Amino acid sequence: MTDSATTAVQAGPYVVGEKPPPLTYSFLDSNGSPIDLSGFTAGFTLREKYGAPVSYSATVSSPSAGAVTYAWTGAEFPTAGSYLAEFWTGNGVTIRYASVLIKIDVRLPVGAVPSV
DSSP: OOTEEOOOOOOOOOOOEEEOOOEEEEEBTTTTTTTOOOOOOEEEEETTTTTTEEEEEEEEEEGGEEEEEEEOOOOOOOSSSEEEEEEEEEOOSSSEEOOOOOEEEOOSSSOOOOOO
């Protein structure tokens, strides 16, 4: 997912208990070029549409490409629902960016989540 020119993007769909591959987002300037995130840190915020937000640590995975990544733990989706998320990055001094809104639909599993 790398489109910071839109107002929202869709990720998933996922299932309660699922541990998807890491989610990566690229921060782009108004010309569509990557923003250099050298020296920046990143965070990831997620909430069920009507729930309380939860903040997680993310990484600046490729500073020159403006890329940040969140590695799922498998515990982020305790219930089915419509989740909203966003990445944040900043240099801790004068610059802070938020990603576009990330929408994630999560459904219940068909049965018990297996130990795989």
